[in-house]
Amino acid sequence: xxxxxxxxxxxxxxxxxxxxxxxxxxxxxxxxxxxxxxxxxxxxxxxxxxxxxxxxxxxxxxxxx
Numbered sequence: 001x002x003x004x005x006x007x008x009x010x011x012x013x014x015x016x017x018x019x020x021x022x023x024x025x026x027x028x029x030x031x032x033x034x035x036x037x038x039x040x041x042x043x044x045x046x047x048x049x050x051x052x053x054x055x056x057x058x059x060x061x062x063x064x065x
């Protein structure tokens with residue numbers, strides 16, 4: 001019986017280690033995605049600001065014509 005318990009413990013340890021590896025890999029991917037999402041948000045803010053500037057210039061040109 002001791003051998004059976006030892007085997008279960010050893011197998012469980014391998015599974016736990018594998019699960020930890022998977023969890024760490026997923027956490028790394030989530031961190032990268034969060035960083036990418038942040039970068040995209042910043043870019044969208046810049047684009048929105050420039051769009052507003054262009055619309056303002058367009059309105060000024062329409063007034064001059």
